[in-house]
Amino acid sequence: MKRRAVAVPLVVVLVVAACTAVYLVLSGPAHRTVVLVDTSEPGTGLSELGGAVRSVVGNSGDSDALSVRRFGGECGSPDATAEIADGPDRVAQAVGALSPSGKATMVDGVKAAIDDFRGLLTRRGSVRNRIIVISSTGVDACTNDPDSARQSVEDRLTEAGLDLDIRVVGFRVPPDQKEALAKFASDTSFADNADDLEIILDRLVVPNSPDAAAISVSAQPEPSYAFLTATRLGIVRGTEVVAETAVALPESSSLRYTADGRFVFTTTEAGIATLDVLSGVAGSVPCGGCRNVVAAGGSVISWLAGNVVTTLNLADKNARPVPGTTVLPDRKVDDLGAVLPLRMLAGKDGNSLVGAPDGVSAYGGPETLYLVRPDGQVVPLGLARGNVAVYRSAFSSDGRTLAYVAAAHAGSCEERSSVLLVDLATSAQSTTPVVGDPSDDGSGVADVWYDKGGTLNMIYSSWRCAASGGPQTTVTLPESHWQLGNSEWTRRDAPSSGRQVAPGFRAVLVRPTPDSFTQQLFSEVNGTRTKISDEVFAIAVPN
Known part of the structure; x- marks a missing residue:
């Protein structure tokens, strides 16, 4: 009886606990x-x-x-x-x-x-x-x-x-x-x-916030991308331009996000134009006539003031440009342009890629490439291939490899482009597999980048000419997105120049005519395209 008297309360306690838990x-x-x-x-x-x-x-x-x-x-x-x-x-x-x-x-x-x-x-x-x-x-x-x-x-x-x-x-x-x-x-x-x-x-x-479930604590509250024309720099979310600022004659088609995705920026006649992705506030940074600016890490951007690597933290409203490493002895540019200035080409985690044109080729190449480490060490990487200045480059996700576009120019129609890889530990260069027909007279790589998964991507096209050096007559491979696998490049989509912004959301550039210098920009959401702008030079997607 005593045992039963003890067992009954124990069962009750277990039942109550179980009910409470449920x-x-x-x-x-x-x-x-x-x-x-x-x-x-x-x-x-x-x-x-x-x-x-x-x-x-x-x-x-x-x-x-x-x-x-x-x-x-x-x-x-x-x-x-x-x-x-x-x-x-x-x-x-x-x-x-x-x-x-x-x-x-x-x-x-x-x-x-x-x-x-x-x-x-x-x-x-x-x-x-x-x-x-x-x-x-x-x-x-x-x-x-x-x-x-x-x-x-x-x-x-x-x-x-x-x-x-x-x-x-x-x-x-x-x-x-x-x-x-x-x-x-x-x-x-x-x-x-x-x-x-x-x-x-x-x-x-707040769970009831429209994008609370999808928000990432990054600089951007929703997936976005940026675009650049001759007169404006803009940010697009979905099918709408949500922020923009006027720009005066961009110095190049280089358009980038900071590493943390907080700002988008480009060089202009007046300096460096910036847009805060979160607030849409525009800014302008005087840079002494800099030609190229890159993302250095976080909200920090980097450029060359003469031959000095200079950085600025865009997230700090009171920050001032900070001079750092001197890359090479000063290269004075003469009136005839026989000596071209150094160029900042890419950046990652405080590392900078700098190109030094040889001043011989009319197209700026070949350039001597230098890796500038965060501690100030300058590492020569050797000569870039081709006779055209490097116009696209990117560090790999792990920071061990550099990819750049090499081009050899021979006439108004004849230019062969390819993507090369540089092992940053050894400075050894290797060429990625050839794309297209070897008999093509010309090929171009409009963009090259590493995605979040560490895969190398490019926008590639090729063509043939009427005669040696003559006008372009046949497009053999329209501009399209390619990814590098273990042994070859693989085309990822139908002909177009585009970047994935988020699952089901792409920014797509379409060239109105084969020889058109600028392109039309569309937002493609779940397969439906909405036109955003004409005469676009470049787009950028945060990494």
């Missing part, structure tokens, strides 16, 4: 978000950060689970992170009481936030589970290696068996620390004021 699971929220706030010293903008969080949380749904966790303390200490509010109604008081202390224990905070989603009774969201990290320092004080910090977080996710959406926002991060934060999370967004922070958080936290 109730909590079935009544769980659609969305659950953990906001992780940097409260480490010196606490830059902490009150504004708290205000932005408080304002955005007030817009969240009643049925959405939301908690706030802080990080800041001693490395490895149990107090390095703690939950300060569980539920929107408790956030206002919690963030109002924040005060800076300790070191930036960001990784400890992210791991603890991951653990908040573990277990049966954590009330995970049925639709979306998200961690939003707001960092004001840009680095984790407990490690100097962003890659190992990221791996540590990925290991914790694997261990927990969770599928979480972790997004990172840098708020008033010191300029010299932005690159480290961007390495920790490649889609990091940066906000320099409370208004921008509130806009980003609103899109991430």
Whole structure:
């Protein structure tokens, strides 16, 4: 009897616990978000950060689970992170009481936030589970290696068996620390004021935001691409031009996004024209007559002021151009143009590719190529092939290889182009497989780039001439998109010059006539094309 008397309450407890668990699971929220706030010293903008969080949380749904966790303390200490509010109604008081202390224990905070989603009774969201990290320092004080910090977080996710959406926002991060934060999370967004922070958080936290489910904490709230004509620089989302600025006579058809996708830029008669992708605000940077500008990493751009590599962080409104490495002794350009100036060709993670024309060929080539390392080291890469200046180049995703377009010009119609690869460790050059008929008189590569998966892409075309050096008469391969496999190039689509912006969304350039210098631009969404602009020189898609 005594045993039975004990067993009955135990069964009741188990039944109640099971029912409670089932109730909590079935009544769980659609969305659950953990906001992780940097409260480490010196606490830059902490009150504004708290205000932005408080304002955005007030817009969240009643049925959405939301908690706030802080990080800041001693490395490895149990107090390095703690939950300060569980539920929107408790956030206002919690963030109002924040005060800076300790070191930036960001990784400890992210791991603890991951653990908040573990277990049966954590009330995970049925639709979306998200961690939003707001960092004001840009680095984790407990490690100097962003890659190992990221791996540590990925290991914790694997261990927990969770599928979480972790997004990172840098708020008033010191300029010299932005690159480290961007390495920790490649889609990091940066906000320099409370208004921008509130806009980003609103899109991430509020489930009813139209693009909340698809938003990436990058510089762009929706997939976009940019285009350039003789008179304007514009940004397109979907089938609409959402921002543009007037430009005066672009110096080249070079159009690029910064590495973090926050800005798009090009050189013009007046200097460097920029557009903020998030706000649409236009800017202009005097650069002393620079001819080419490239993305150097994060929101940093780079160009040559004479023979000096110069950088500028576009995300810092108070930043000024910073002179860096001197590439070669000054090359004075004479009145006849016998000596051509150095050119900045490509950039990645602080590395720069610089070309030095030989001044002999009328077309600028062959050029001596130089790799300029972030530490100032200048590495000669040898001569580029052909007699035409390099006009398209790109670093591989892992930074180990350089691809560039080499061209040999022989007449008004005869020009053969190909893509070459340079091993940056050895400077050895190799030619990619030939595309098209070897008997063609001419071929051109309009663009070359590495996609997010690390695959090399190009836009290629070829033609034949009426006679040696005569006008073009036959197009053998219209402009089309090709990808490099293990042993050959493979055409990816029907004839057109285009770039994929997002799944089901492409930017497509169509040349009205074979000899047309500019092209027509279309947005292609789920197979339907909408015309955006005529007389387009170039397009750019963020990496």
